[in-house]
Amino acid sequence: MTSKATNRIVHPTGEIALIALIREHTRARAGTRSSRHLRLGIGDDCAILTPPRGHELLVTTDFSLETRHFRRSSGDAWHSPQSIGHRTLARGLSDIAAMGGKPLAAFLSLALPKSIARKPIWLNGFFDGLLTLAAAYNTPLAGGDTSESPSDHILADVLLLGSAPKGRALRRSTAKPGDTLYVTGSLGGAATELSTLSTKTKRPPSLFPISYSLLPASPHLFPQPRLAVGQALLRRRLATACIDISDGLSTDLAHLCEESRVAARIHTDALPLHPLTRSLTPAAALHAALHGGEDYELLFTADSATRVPRSIAGVRITPIGTIVTRHQSRHQVTLVEANGHPTELLPQGWQHLS
Amino acid sequence: MTSKATNRIVHPTGEIALIALIREHTRARAGTRSSRHLRLGIGDDCAILTPPRGHELLVTTDFSLETRHFRRSSGDAWHSPQSIGHRTLARGLSDIAAMGGKPLAAFLSLALPKSIARKPIWLNGFFDGLLTLAAAYNTPLAGGDTSESPSDHILADVLLLGSAPKGRALRRSTAKPGDTLYVTGSLGGAATELSTLSTKTKRPPSLFPISYSLLPASPHLFPQPRLAVGQALLRRRLATACIDISDGLSTDLAHLCEESRVAARIHTDALPLHPLTRSLTPAAALHAALHGGEDYELLFTADSATRVPRSIAGVRITPIGTIVTRHQSRHQVTLVEANGHPTELLPQGWQHLS
Numbered sequence: 001m002t003s004k005a006t007n008r009i010v011h012p013t014g015e016i017a018l019i020a021l022i023r024e025h026t027r028a029r030a031g032t033r034s035s036r037h038l039r040l041g042i043g044d045d046c047a048i049l050t051p052p053r054g055h056e057l058l059v060t061t062d063f064s065l066e067t068r069h070f071r072r073s074s075g076d077a078w079h080s081p082q083s084i085g086h087r088t089l090a091r092g093l094s095d096i097a098a099m100g101g102k103p104l105a106a107f108l109s110l111a112l113p114k115s116i117a118r119k120p121i122w123l124n125g126f127f128d129g130l131l132t133l134a135a136a137y138n139t140p141l142a143g144g145d146t147s148e149s150p151s152d153h154i155l156a157d158v159l160l161l162g163s164a165p166k167g168r169a170l171r172r173s174t175a176k177p178g179d180t181l182y183v184t185g186s187l188g189g190a191a192t193e194l195s196t197l198s199t200k201t202k203r204p205p206s207l208f209p210i211s212y213s214l215l216p217a218s219p220h221l222f223p224q225p226r227l228a229v230g231q232a233l234l235r236r237r238l239a240t241a242c243i244d245i246s247d248g249l250s251t252d253l254a255h256l257c258e259e260s261r262v263a264a265r266i267h268t269d270a271l272p273l274h275p276l277t278r279s280l281t282p283a284a285a286l287h288a289a290l291h292g293g294e295d296y297e298l299l300f301t302a303d304s305a306t307r308v309p310r311s312i313a314g315v316r317i318t319p320i321g322t323i324v325t326r327h328q329s330r331h332q333v334t335l336v337e338a339n340g341h342p343t344e345l346l347p348q349g350w351q352h353l354s
Numbered sequence: 355m356t357s358k359a360t361n362r363i364v365h366p367t368g369e370i371a372l373i374a375l376i377r378e379h380t381r382a383r384a385g386t387r388s389s390r391h392l393r394l395g396i397g398d399d400c401a402i403l404t405p406p407r408g409h410e411l412l413v414t415t416d417f418s419l420e421t422r423h424f425r426r427s428s429g430d431a432w433h434s435p436q437s438i439g440h441r442t443l444a445r446g447l448s449d450i451a452a453m454g455g456k457p458l459a460a461f462l463s464l465a466l467p468k469s470i471a472r473k474p475i476w477l478n479g480f481f482d483g484l485l486t487l488a489a490a491y492n493t494p495l496a497g498g499d500t501s502e503s504p505s506d507h508i509l510a511d512v513l514l515l516g517s518a519p520k521g522r523a524l525r526r527s528t529a530k531p532g533d534t535l536y537v538t539g540s541l542g543g544a545a546t547e548l549s550t551l552s553t554k555t556k557r558p559p560s561l562f563p564i565s566y567s568l569l570p571a572s573p574h575l576f577p578q579p580r581l582a583v584g585q586a587l588l589r590r591r592l593a594t595a596c597i598d599i600s601d602g603l604s605t606d607l608a609h610l611c612e613e614s615r616v617a618a619r620i621h622t623d624a625l626p627l628h629p630l631t632r633s634l635t636p637a638a639a640l641h642a643a644l645h646g647g648e649d650y651e652l653l654f655t656a657d658s659a660t661r662v663p664r665s666i667a668g669v670r671i672t673p674i675g676t677i678v679t680r681h682q683s684r685h686q687v688t689l690v691e692a693n694g695h696p697t698e699l700l701p702q703g704w705q706h707l708s
Contacts, residue, residue, distance in 0.1 A: 043613065045448075045453055046413055046523070047412070047413045047414070048410050049410065050411065056404045057411065059461060060399060060401070061497065063499045063511075065501055066504055068501050096399075096400060099399055105413075109416075109417050109511045111422075143414070147422050150505065151507055153504045153505055155419070157499070157511040159461070169394075171394070171398055259397065259398070
């Protein structure tokens, strides 16, 4: 939409029609078209932004590629266009949340197969999902790019810009031995829901009212990025380090330990399991909580002397373990089972290209 | 590389190997790994940047999708990995140039088919092309995302962040009737070179030495974004409006007229044809100059009283016409032929999804 994607003048179909559709959708939703930090949105070679004074800029980009990150719905199994739009934006918002930041603007690069580019129902659903979430967090859609997809796959890449007070963004590299480990919300819900999607038959329409994105019951289809929690952790100086759990607890905790050069011990008993995991065997529920990706909760550390509330911005906060020095521990991450038996927890979450 | 793509710990192949390769390449080239404005690069949920004080932020994203924007070389016809890497970054740099900005950082989202992900020769060539150009303009590669491609196509999306003094970025919407129209460099070279690529046989290796990206003779394979010219236009307050010619003169001049609510007259005789077009018939050369995309020159306007030099930063500057009011002109863009005959110039440049 910036640059190549702006104001195609030639043809009434194709890219111009798509841009017009996006403009219509952003016009219809407060907060998705402009903000005081966005000086120039869709319509020039670049968008122009002025980050808040005294803040630094946070930048993250995330692919959402058909078959890799979602499957187009067929007979209402898999992902509805609303879910795809929502998830496409949620990934980046969760990265901003993990730094304790506020979103400034989103940019969408979208390549569509011809079959989809002419399907207003799909496109309207996609932008409905994406912009309903954007509106909930006052994130204007400020530009991007469009293209025809080289294959029959929908390809999206979302750039999220955010801001945090200078020098205060939460990082994953600053956990200290002795810190307590916490997670927000609950774990394993997204993986559990995902496992049911392929077998799902037609959903009742009442499941997707206007406010679908606020339903807590759909952790995979409509994950809620923990922006308010991240911002509170930063503002109230509660956290020493933070990362989002997008790749699964085992993998993201390993990232945090690696970057902070520490080790960690977590307790099976302490893990807050998502209610959806009750449909699974206890072992499967534990596996989903430890290794299931895309819960988009925050994993953070706090000094053991810090009084961390049990809930922040309405989201439950659960202590699940402690940070130890590397030489105190045989393993990078140790899982202490209910019977007190310690085992090594190897990262088994999401890994692309492997 | 920010977020999902950072520091995969698990497997020695796949995404970690790719990130390691990128780190190796950026380490080898001054200016592509860090800068004083990049506080945190590859390795956390987000990258952190501090734009220069008193400046505003420029943002642009550009897809580079196999078959839509390039074709993988086969038998040395089409695009070498170096050219693909160079072009992937050049598109965004040209957008920054068109605003008169300085690049701050680039972010690369890259999805590779399995066959390519395991091919160090291709990957090394790609990053060589991309980072040689990045180094030439002191643009650190600060993050991005990686994934396996859902098809056999290479998919890239590049985000460029830049900066310009507050309120002074050049726009396409500010041309005034009476202004003179100028282009940088020459036109039609990229289209002419592109038309020869499909028939090309093995290139002599001497065509691609270390400094390949500085060769002016390869306007399609190794386009040179006009950053120094754009920055001079802004700094010396020469231009009233500016756009890059990525979609072809006829299309981008129509964009400029549309956004500025003006009309334009340009003169066939005045168009600076690229030397490569000499291999074409005069009519084909003119067609390439008017409608051939991807020249990545700048099209700008200046007040008629402004003395615009004949060359800026070593690049030729050519007056090609004038801006007029909409009611002075029957057409949005009028082409005045050598014999003085005026005709309507319709945008016939690049248009996706049509």
